Amino acid sequence: MQILHCSGGEMVSIPIGSSGGRSNSFKNGSNNCNEKCVLSSTFAYFLFSFLVLGSIGSLYARLILAANVRGEASLGCQEDNEGSWSIGVFYGDSPFSLKPIEDVNVWRDKSAAWPVANPIVTCASLSNAGFPSNFVADPFLYAQGDILYLFYETKNSITMQGDIGVSRSTDKGATWQQLGIALDEDWHLSYPYVFDYDGNIYMMPEGSQKGDLRLYRAIDFPLKWTLDKILMKRPLVDSFIIPHEGKFWLFGSDHSGIGTQKNGQLEIWYSSSPRGPWKPHKKNPIYNTDKSMGARNGGRPFVYNGNLYRVGQDCGETYGRRVRVFRVEVLTTDEFKEVEVPSGIEESSKGRNAWNGSRNHHLDVQQLSSGEWIAVLDGDRVPSGDANRRFILGFVSVVAVAGLVLLVGMLVGAVRCIVPVSWCPHDMGKRSDAFLGWERSSLLSAKLRLLCSRLNRMSLILRARIRPNTCTGMFVLALTILVAVVLTCGSITYIYGGSGAQEPYPLNGHYSKFTLLAMTYDARLWNLKMYVKHYSRCSSVHEIVVVWNKGKPPKSGDFDSAVPVRIRVEKQNSLNNRFKMDSSIKTRAVLELDDDIMMTCDDIERGFRVWREHPDRIVGFYPRLINGSPLKYRGEKHARKHNGYNMILTGAAFVDSRAAFKRYWSKEVEVGRALVNSYFNCEDVLMNYLYANASSSPVVEYVKPAWAIDTSKFSGVAISRNTQAHYGVRSNCLRKFSDIYGSLTPRKSEFSKRKDGWDV
Numbered sequence: 001m002q003i004l005h006c007s008g009g010e011m012v013s014i015p016i017g018s019s020g021g022r023s024n025s026f027k028n029g030s031n032n033c034n035e036k037c038v039l040s041s042t043f044a045y046f047l048f049s050f051l052v053l054g055s056i057g058s059l060y061a062r063l064i065l066a067a068n069v070r071g072e073a074s075l076g077c078q079e080d081n082e083g084s085w086s087i088g089v090f091y092g093d094s095p096f097s098l099k100p101i102e103d104v105n106v107w108r109d110k111s112a113a114w115p116v117a118n119p120i121v122t123c124a125s126l127s128n129a130g131f132p133s134n135f136v137a138d139p140f141l142y143a144q145g146d147i148l149y150l151f152y153e154t155k156n157s158i159t160m161q162g163d164i165g166v167s168r169s170t171d172k173g174a175t176w177q178q179l180g181i182a183l184d185e186d187w188h189l190s191y192p193y194v195f196d197y198d199g200n201i202y203m204m205p206e207g208s209q210k211g212d213l214r215l216y217r218a219i220d221f222p223l224k225w226t227l228d229k230i231l232m233k234r235p236l237v238d239s240f241i242i243p244h245e246g247k248f249w250l251f252g253s254d255h256s257g258i259g260t261q262k263n264g265q266l267e268i269w270y271s272s273s274p275r276g277p278w279k280p281h282k283k284n285p286i287y288n289t290d291k292s293m294g295a296r297n298g299g300r301p302f303v304y305n306g307n308l309y310r311v312g313q314d315c316g317e318t319y320g321r322r323v324r325v326f327r328v329e330v331l332t333t334d335e336f337k338e339v340e341v342p343s344g345i346e347e348s349s350k351g352r353n354a355w356n357g358s359r360n361h362h363l364d365v366q367q368l369s370s371g372e373w374i375a376v377l378d379g380d381r382v383p384s385g386d387a388n389r390r391f392i393l394g395f396v397s398v399v400a401v402a403g404l405v406l407l408v409g410m411l412v413g414a415v416r417c418i419v420p421v422s423w424c425p426h427d428m429g430k431r432s433d434a435f436l437g438w439e440r441s442s443l444l445s446a447k448l449r450l451l452c453s454r455l456n457r458m459s460l461i462l463r464a465r466i467r468p469n470t471c472t473g474m475f476v477l478a479l480t481i482l483v484a485v486v487l488t489c490g491s492i493t494y495i496y497g498g499s500g501a502q503e504p505y506p507l508n509g510h511y512s513k514f515t516l517l518a519m520t521y522d523a524r525l526w527n528l529k530m531y532v533k534h535y536s537r538c539s540s541v542h543e544i545v546v547v548w549n550k551g552k553p554p555k556s557g558d559f560d561s562a563v564p565v566r567i568r569v570e571k572q573n574s575l576n577n578r579f580k581m582d583s584s585i586k587t588r589a590v591l592e593l594d595d596d597i598m599m600t601c602d603d604i605e606r607g608f609r610v611w612r613e614h615p616d617r618i619v620g621f622y623p624r625l626i627n628g629s630p631l632k633y634r635g636e637k638h639a640r641k642h643n644g645y646n647m648i649l650t651g652a653a654f655v656d657s658r659a660a661f662k663r664y665w666s667k668e669v670e671v672g673r674a675l676v677n678s679y680f681n682c683e684d685v686l687m688n689y690l691y692a693n694a695s696s697s698p699v700v701e702y703v704k705p706a707w708a709i710d711t712s713k714f715s716g717v718a719i720s721r722n723t724q725a726h727y728g729v730r731s732n733c734l735r736k737f738s739d740i741y742g743s744l745t746p747r748k749s750e751f752s753k754r755k756d757g758w759d760v
Contacts, residue, residue: 089174098365327339587657596710623648692744
């Protein structure tokens with residue numbers, strides 16, 4: 001006789017003799033032992049893989065992902081699939097020559113915003129004022145004399161519903177006080193179109209979820225409103241009312257109809273009063289077309305040089321991709337015609353690092369009593385649905401990593417599929433009748449046996465074809481492992497990296513800008529091009545100034561830059577040129593950054609935030625401790641060993657361009673500048689001595705970068721490539737400068753003094 005034994009779903013014949021019972025017992029014991037060994041080795045393999053890939057992912061997150069720990073809004077500014085909308089302000093001589101506030105050089109000393117930069121109202125603005133918000137959008141201005149009111153949609157972080165918020169400015173839009181929530185209903189509200197009529201102030205927000213269009217009247221402007229009238233029993237979105245040639249015209253979109261193109265539909269109604277009754281235009285729907293054509297309204301219409309202009313939304317690539325402006329040429333009860341004109345609004349080239357780098361979909365432009373034009377524009381750094389997209393990509397990456405780990409395990413023999421003996425239907429071991437009945441009625445064990453059998457067969461085929469012991473096999477294994485590592489890092493980025501933007505850090509509600517200054521010459525041009533491409537995408541960089549010391553200068557157009565690049569050609573090749581006074585620099589903050597240093601934009605933004613807290617200091621990324629007798633220049637390890645520093649190298653540091661440059665080029669520093677020229681070194685050392693002489697308070701502040709790469713090491717053009725000789729020259733500088741300007745030794749600052757941990 002024979003019995004059948006189950007091994008991965010295959011039946012194995014076993015002869016039975018007088019010793020069959022012993023053979024069967026021995027076989028079952030052997031199988032149980034094999035099962036335990038295989039399971040333990042497989043578990044160890046998966047545990048090892050998890051630990052290795054987890055460690056790589058953790059290291060990647062620490063080095064690459066931006067920390068962006070702001071602590072600005074404890075309840076609001078949660079990640080939202082609708083986006084991270086915020087609001088900026090623009091000025092111009094006409095509605096078609098608008099410039100962002102940072103380009104008109106508005107300064108505010110209280111927040112060290114030199115200049116103030118967009119955005120001027122964000123989710124953090126409201127959240128910090130006690131009104132938790134995920135984003136703000138759809139801004140409308142209302143002017144009362146010199147006071148500006150800003151109405152907008154704010155998505156409540158608790159109810160996840162749109163409410164109407166309001167802010168007030170008394171300085172022409174540079175600073176905004178958050179007044180609170182002007183209108184809150186049980187349904188979503190947005191697009192708060194505010195206007196005057198017959199001595200009253202009205203608001204017509206979108207509330208399409210309610211199924212109608214409502215008109216509210218202010219009873220205690222700007223925070224108390226009452227329902228005045230239901231204008232129309234239709235769920236209109238993004239509607240406005242304007243007077244034109246003796247009639248009032250209502251423009252809006254109704255997406256509820258059958259066959260309606262969402263975001264591509266527009267209808268018009270007319271009346272003798274903004275309170276109705278409203279009659280439909282003869283050609284309704286005016287548009288029912290592609291969503292990229294700008295049919296959906298995108299803000300307040302305006303009149304310029306006698307012409308009426310309508311603002312529309314281009315929703316082609318994503319919802320709210322950009323605004324488009326149309327000049328209305330015919331508007332009667334029977335006809336409507338408009339033509340598109342250039343909006344004059346420049347789109348940012350900084351991508352997600354810019355507050356409006358991905359889209360903007362709402363514009364309100366008005367003329368002030370001074371004749372100047374002011375506009376508010378909303379913007380977002382990510383496209384619609386970005387949070388869901390990143391989650392899906394992250395999940396798919398995790399599944400792919402798991403599959404690759406399984407594949408590698410099968411190739412090296414660490415993963416085998418074993419079915420327990422007790423699951424085999426023909427196993428002759430002792431089992432209860434109840435278990436036997438369950439087993440016969442269950443299809444699960446049969447499917448698992450079949451799956452294991454196929455996996456084992458596939459493993460054998462793969463190993464036979466790839467042959468891991470050969471060079472080709474090892475290459476395939478290495479490539480598979482590399483792909484798994486890349487996917488691991490990708491999944492970390494998608495799931496934990498947020499939007500991927502390296503955002504700026506506001507101070508007292510204001511953002512600002514700085515000028516990036518690099519000193520270089522012709523042999524380092526390849527460094528400079530990489531440098532400009534990278535740093536021009538950092539959010540707070542306003543302009544890049546290249547101090548060209550030697551050789552044929554490049555043209556500004558030779559660079560791939562998201563900001564203006566200005567080449568300042570010097571007559572003399574001198575390191576003193578780094579601090580030359582330059583009236584063309586429009587920002588007070590200047591980041592002196594060598595062209596061979598590469599850091600993340602987040603590191604730069606953190607340094608800028610710290611400088612704005614202490615604009616009278618040198619704030620940078622390379623600390624040094626100057627002490628001993630005689631004075632000796634040493635690297636960062638020496639400062640770490642003694643837990644302190646008294647110098648920040650200005651090859652990567654923020655300074656006040658007004659104070660620092662003036663100080664450096666004063667008559668009293670003439671001897672120091674001459675020493676810099678003679679050594680062709682030490683200009684940064686000299687600047688530290690000048691700062692120390694100017695104040696008895698701390699004058700240096702350290703910010704630790706996540707990582708920094710010296711790209712000159714790959715080219716051989718670094719001034720300090722011979723470290724020993726470089727340090728020797730600097731030691732001589734220290735002794736001479738100490739004799740002239742006094743000692744730095746007692747001016748020691750300690751590491752790890754900041755609560756945010758940026759100086760550890």
